[in-house]
């Protein structure tokens with residue numbers, strides 16, 4: 370067998386795939402032992418391979434628990450890019466130049482690495498370099514874990530021979546999903562006709578026409594885009610006969626799922642991934658996301674960085690990527706709010722079930738009675754908008770301690786009065802004093818460069834229109 374570029378190693382891929390398949394049904398203790406072995410290998414590689422971790426891990430005994438290691442913050446880490454990589458050829462300038470060239474999306478950097486650019490939704494953009502070993506792990510997890518967790522559901526989108534999947538997203542940059550689509554098309558020529566990217570940045574009528582013309586059987590996109598397309602499907606301007614919708618990249622709410630499944634008349638399968646680790650969790654037949662705990666560690670933490678027990682919602686999550694040694698991520702502050710299930714999932718999987726609340730929304734601080742602050746949580750605001758006003762495609766941007774600007778997507782404008790009512794009622798019950806709602810009828814919810822929408826944007830945040 371011949372290798373097709375050294376970002377793909379067929380022998381390694383076969384071995385990883387066999388391991389990923391076996392681990393999906395292993396005993397929790399066996400998964401924990403595998404994870405510990407991989408963590409020890411990562412720490413050793415990071416300590417000897419990078420200046421950054423040689424420094425950060427200095428003086429720590431080999432047996433120190435992960436929680437004794439310092440937290441890695443994205444801005445500090447990006448500021449010392451060259452110190453954080455295990456290959457001297459990977460300079461920040463070289464990686465940035467590569468990621469700035471759209472003609473090279475999905476091609477290997479220096480013949481051997483994949484590069485994911487993050488959208489910068491939480492500040493500065495990140496540049497994530499992945500080695501062949503990590504790519505083999507992501508490939509195996511993405512292909513095999515849905516199959517292990519939901520064998521019936523995994524075939525809904527068709528067999529690999531009948532696959533026809535549209536990815537609708539930001540296809541103009543080196544974002545993880547688009548890089549993966551283009552890399553898979555390069556490595557598997559038969560996929561080139563079965564898998565196609567559609568830009569979310571083109572005018573909506575053009576996007577609808579392109580999708581109507583190509584007629585995918587599977588639609589893969591972000592939840593907010595799926596909601597928008599579901600509304601177009603109901604209106605009749607989109608006419609797809611889908612077997613499955615796949616979502617990822619943003620938080621998926623229950624009401625969003627119901628609306629998408631009803632409009633397309635097919636099931637939805639959700640997943641959880643990030644530029645920091647492409648395939649963190651897949652959904653089982655019971656609708657729970659199961660963490661790929663053999664290859665990634667996610668520590669739920671409170672706002673002081675202390676561990677949060679199962680069953681409780683965290684303030685953030687620290688990610689340790691056990692697959693990638695070229696640019697180690699150890700206790701990296703991912704920012705996502707997660708909840709690890711306290712009980713095993715009814716599906717019987719040994720992999721822990723998690724809920725993800727995402728990082729793309731802010732909590733709002735508004736002014737209440739007697740000058741005290743009132744916090745409105747993004748999840749609560751989204752639930753009010755979805756369940757009470759029936760609106761899914763929206764953006765709330767804080768202007769000051771009394772004022773929110775409301776932007777609605779195309780097709781949602783008729784529900785503006787209901788949004789006002791629902792938001793005012795909710796704000797009053799929370800103790801907000803005299804909430805002012807500004808309508809911005811001429812401004813659509815702003816997508817970031819990666820195509821994702823931050824639906825709730827706090828005052829002073831730079832994230833609304835990046």
Ligand SMILES: [Zn+2]
Nearest residue numbers: 653657714716
């Ligand atoms: Zn399950």
